Amino acid sequence: xxxxxxxxxxDPRLNGPVExxxxxxxxxxxxxxxxxxxxxxxxxxxxxxTERTAPVYGFHNIGGEDNDLTVQHxxxxxxxxxxxxxxxxxxxxxxxxxxxxxxxxxxxxxxxxHKRDQHPAPLDPNFTGAGRTFADAHxxxxxxxxxxxxxxxxxxxxxWRPAHIHFSVLGQGFRQRLITQMYFPDDPLLEIDPIYMAxxxxxxxxxxxxxYDRRFDIPDNALGFRFDMFLGPNGTPLE
Amino acid sequence: xxxRSSPFEGLSPREIMRREQEEATRQPAWLPxxxxxxxxYFHFGMVERGDVPLIRGDNLPPGQRIRLTGAVLDGAGxxxxxxxxxxxxxxxxxxxxxxxxxxDFDGFGRFATDxxxxxxxDTLKPGVSDDxxxxxxxxxxxxxxxxxxxxxxxxxxxxDEHNQHDPxxxxxxxxxxxxxxARRSTTSSEDVVTYHFNFYMQGAAETVFLxxxx
Ligand SMILES: [Fe+2]
Numbered sequence: 001x002x003x004x005x006x007x008x009x010x011d012p013r014l015n016g017p018v019e020x021x022x023x024x025x026x027x028x029x030x031x032x033x034x035x036x037x038x039x040x041x042x043x044x045x046x047x048x049x050t051e052r053t054a055p056v057y058g059f060h061n062i063g064g065e066d067n068d069l070t071v072q073h074x075x076x077x078x079x080x081x082x083x084x085x086x087x088x089x090x091x092x093x094x095x096x097x098x099x100x101x102x103x104x105x106x107x108x109x110x111x112x113x114h115k116r117d118q119h120p121a122p123l124d125p126n127f128t129g130a131g132r133t134f135a136d137a138h139x140x141x142x143x144x145x146x147x148x149x150x151x152x153x154x155x156x157x158x159x160w161r162p163a164h165i166h167f168s169v170l171g172q173g174f175r176q177r178l179i180t181q182m183y184f185p186d187d188p189l190l191e192i193d194p195i196y197m198a199x200x201x202x203x204x205x206x207x208x209x210x211x212y213d214r215r216f217d218i219p220d221n222a223l224g225f226r227f228d229m230f231l232g233p234n235g236t237p238l239e
Numbered sequence: 240x241x242x243r244s245s246p247f248e249g250l251s252p253r254e255i256m257r258r259e260q261e262e263a264t265r266q267p268a269w270l271p272x273x274x275x276x277x278x279x280y281f282h283f284g285m286v287e288r289g290d291v292p293l294i295r296g297d298n299l300p301p302g303q304r305i306r307l308t309g310a311v312l313d314g315a316g317x318x319x320x321x322x323x324x325x326x327x328x329x330x331x332x333x334x335x336x337x338x339x340x341x342x343d344f345d346g347f348g349r350f351a352t353d354x355x356x357x358x359x360x361d362t363l364k365p366g367v368s369d370d371x372x373x374x375x376x377x378x379x380x381x382x383x384x385x386x387x388x389x390x391x392x393x394x395x396x397x398x399d400e401h402n403q404h405d406p407x408x409x410x411x412x413x414x415x416x417x418x419x420x421a422r423r424s425t426t427s428s429e430d431v432v433t434y435h436f437n438f439y440m441q442g443a444a445e446t447v448f449l450x451x452x453x
Contacts, residue, residue, distance in 0.1 A: 036385075136253060
């Protein structure tokens with residue numbers, strides 16, 4: 001059973017009163033949260049100028065190939081080539097122009113190039129798995145990459161992360177900020193994944209799943225997925 | 240390569256999306272994208288060439304050079320060796336560098352903790368910044384780590400400044416304000432003043448984390 005029902009209108013619009021859309025600090029099934037999640041609640045504050053401002057991000061010197069993870073080495077990486085594209089908006093629906101978007105992921109075998117990843121699946125000499133780009137003036141972004149594999153982790157016996165891509169988004173103010181993970185449709189691992197399931201709102205969980213979108217296909221070459229992200233308006237809360 | 244079968248021949252995904260019709264009606268609110276943990280393998284995605292330092296060259300605005308050291312500790316007192324601190328701050332005059340990309344200092348940096356959960360942040364001490372009320376010198380901080388589900392946010396202040404009138408700190412319960420104040424070290428030199436600050440994720444000294452309200 002998929003946690004995403006393609007038969008109904010897939011619509012992120014809020015259709016009820018605002019509730020808590022974000023995960024708790026401590027989610028017992030995700031073992032690492034037990035000693036790392038703050039036990040006190042977040043202190044509500046009215047923020048200041050620091051939270052509403054941000055630099056012009058230039059520290060990465062982003063190049064033309066940084067959003068195509070399939071051309072960063074001499075050869076072609078193994079696995080299924082995909083397009084991941086979408087739009088960055090705030091929760092009022094306004095596009096967030098020029099957001100800095102970074103992603104990182106495992107290769108098609110489910111192995112990260114990261115030195116701490118000890119999963120004995122093979123590394124791919126033609127795939128690093130990191131990319132970055134800026135959204136354009138209308139909030140649109142696009143990456144070309146390889147569909148990552150699922151991988152085991154130590155949370156519990158025979159625990160497997162569903163295939164996912166990590167995303168970081170920096171918007172127009174320091175607090176217009178998102179760290180999340182993108183998943184793929186029809187993955188049976190989703191509903192038994194403590195990280196995905198930590199988000200209590202099913203609608204919010206659904207929106208972490210990219211939609212297959214044929215319009216983004218490169219015919220006979222790559223499959224297209226759409227992943228839109230919504231950040232809090234600059235200077236107001238995320239929830 | 241020519242894709243004759245595609246109605247979107249020659250168009251990039253961005254161009255395709257641009258052609259979508261605008262929403263017929265402006266919706267009052269959309270669900271925020273859910274936050275997820277950064278996981279243990281963020282380094283090659285966000286700090287690929289090592290940390291993103293705050294001090295990146297010699298062409299610096301005026302300000303006192305400082306070094307902030309400390310560690311990120313879990314509820315058992317164990318070091319968190321896979322945390323990432325993201326910093327945003329004013330320069331020594333209290334100004335935010337928001338206008339153009341500046342190669343040597345713009346007030347933004349990223350620092351991953353080491354095997355001992357420790358970090359060293361070399362920067363300029365921020366000045367008093369203009370707000371509705373003047374804000375005491377502070378660093379804005381995001382803390383990311385495996386096992387941290389939210390984007391945790393807080394501020395770090397300095398114990399040798401006038402913090403008692405800071406408009407944000409005043410909103411933090413008095414008995415917990417100390418958790419947001421870095422202590423000046425006695426080993427500070429003239430050139431670089433050193434401060435110490437630990438993040439305690441849990442326990443009696445649990446660091447205050449903040450969230451904006453309407
Ligand atoms: Fe991962």
